[in-house]
Amino acid sequence: MNAMLHTIEVAGIIAFASSGFIEARRKRMDIVGVFTVAFITAFGGGTLRDLLLDRRPLFWVENQQYPILVFVLALIAMPFLRHLRHAVTESVLEWADALGLGLFSVTGTSLALEAEMPVFICAMMGVITGIFGGVLRDVICNEIPLVFRRSQLYATCAFSGCWVFLFLNWLQASEALSLLAGICTTFALRILAIRFDWKLPA
Amino acid sequence: MNAMLHTIEVAGIIAFASSGFIEARRKRMDIVGVFTVAFITAFGGGTLRDLLLDRRPLFWVENQQYPILVFVLALIAMPFLRHLRHAVTESVLEWADALGLGLFSVTGTSLALEAEMPVFICAMMGVITGIFGGVLRDVICNEIPLVFRRSQLYATCAFSGCWVFLFLNWLQASEALSLLAGICTTFALRILAIRFDWKLPA
Amino acid sequence: MNAMLHTIEVAGIIAFASSGFIEARRKRMDIVGVFTVAFITAFGGGTLRDLLLDRRPLFWVENQQYPILVFVLALIAMPFLRHLRHAVTESVLEWADALGLGLFSVTGTSLALEAEMPVFICAMMGVITGIFGGVLRDVICNEIPLVFRRSQLYATCAFSGCWVFLFLNWLQASEALSLLAGICTTFALRILAIRFDWKLPA
Structure with missing residues (x-):
């Protein structure tokens, strides 16, 4: 279980960092900009x-290998970035991003629950954990955050997955099962939303 | 006194959230975007x-009903938002916003004083509490923050009200009196600034 | 040594605040906007x-005179701001900014080391301390942050200076020597980057 979570986490970080790389490149930033935006997104x-x-230490201070991973990725990827959009197909990025969204949101909710927050706050902390990296990326790149624009369900998937986790937890299901169900719900909803172009009313 | 403060606080949250609703709608965000921007503004x-x-727990964690209130408001208001600008007259919003500004600023100063901050810092903490929600709203909506643009006095009203509170407190007036005087000063200055179009030199 | 550091710190604050003044004026903000942007930049x-x-209290709470200094500067400078760009030559600002960058970055790293952060994190904390004020200034003024745009080396200078400090510290050189070497490295690199137009590949 733990090894699986760890693998998903690394996949999520790489996916989020990649979206940062691509956005930063589109804005013609240099390597420092690219690394920083990727770091902030992830x-x-x-x-x-x-x-x-x-909570201290921060999770990326506790796991120093994560920022180093992003740093090394930025160094390696830089020469190829011009071609990255073509090399990595859009849908690979979307799947990894959906996985990362699920993992970050549901573990965020779980950490808030551990800290004995009230239940609605737990769900919100999960969504914040999942989406805020992308919000900061877009604010820094001088765009209206993607997750707030009218597009396929994003934050809503995270919100639903967090409630699934909270519900199972309240039924006293095992931690592993609740986490897994929450992550899968978020992931599946997000993939379906992209596939069938589900949008919220505006 | 406490019940009155509580009522003003709810009025302030509704006013700040509404400005978030309206701004988010103008940017064509979907309901998740509208809720999030309203939440961040409030x-x-x-x-x-x-x-x-x-300070922990955060004030909206301690009062879980506040974020739930904004969430329910977003759900209810969504279908009407297209017409909200006409239904709620501009001046109702301005009065509620001025009340919220006064309350948030002066209670912010009071909390900083409790935490034994130096006096100039207390005044600044008050202003930060009062204006920062609107600053974040505008940054996320990709605008230069309204309070920094040249317009009718806004932060200045909060700053003045905080100093009135600090001065009365230094004179050892009762907490209730000092709070009330500070809030009224901010509120009155803001209403007058709108009414008579007071601006700072640029 | 301490008096020297203190003098550099005040020079850095004035330099950073001035860049905030100038940017805020360019966006036609009023005095409250100008002060706030200068404050956030510094x-x-x-x-x-x-x-x-x-870390608590925050460094500007501990040194209440710093925000007061920026406040007074804003009051004094306001009438002259229209002409400030001509009065203060560009290169004076650049030298002060480079000094501030060196000082803020290297002391940031030193504080992170004291807090027993891992070494890569210490270098990042230094860079964050040095550059983040400018990032916030540009985000609030609705620009893509200068340090991320392709221009002469900036964050890279801070990053290098932080590693020089960390390396000397690891060799058990005295605190004063390590700090000084780190600051001078950052400062010298930045001045050279401006002089010879060094840029990173994009």
């Missing part, structure tokens, strides 16, 4: 969650 | 204050 | 560092 949500819950 | 200032003063 | 990086490291 770790922004978890950092805000840790600040709000007053 | 709670952003107080959250930053709590982070800077290291 | 103290944003250190504040984020203090939040991430959970």
